[in-house]
Amino acid sequence: QSALTQPASVSGSPGQSITISCTGTSSDVGNYNFVSWYQQHPGKAPKLMIYDVSNRPSGVANRFSGSKSGNTASLTISGLQAEDEADYHCISYTSSSMWVFGGGTKVTVL
């Protein structure tokens, strides 16, 4: 299974909105609404931010939102804050109990 494609880095100023893309294929992202997003600060474990494309777990700020169009899922951070500076990873379930991961995107708050 090929990895999902994410941009290496995305940056924005405080208060701005940014969007991170996650491109897969019709076998994973395009075929299942099982894309999840994880935030990872340096030296820390990943934290679930979005599941099933667009659902937010309790406790996650509502400035984080997810969507999908075709084979590409997206994570949008609105009202960017300094604490949002981290790596973000997308993961998609695919067939036969298999999973495919993105390469991660570094978000920098300018």
Added chain:
Amino acid sequence: QVQLVQSGAEVKKPGASVRVSCEASGYTFTGYYIYWVRQAPGQGLEWMGWINTNVGGTKYTDKFQGRVTMTRDTSISTAYLELSGLRSDDTAVYYCARVRTCTTTSCWFYFDYWGQGTLVTVSS
């Protein structure tokens, strides 16, 4: 509260084996799969496989087939990852993470809790 607590850092020589543990608390251990995911320095996440903690069944990715063994001890709510034939490129932080087991009516496809990670360094 839900916790996955992993064993401490390891330093191993090439060719050796390593075993990492993941102790679960705060939930019914057998109600969730345990996945193992690793992250090499400066790299993205890479999944290695999973164990069905209820029946013990496993699935490993092709890359690790033959070198990895995942087990569990339900009496102490602990999952284990063993990786053999270590090479320098196995140097990474290894994470356990849970995914809820499907019921007759629902399935879940995301990792809602992760362990803190275990650094495994392979060096001669």
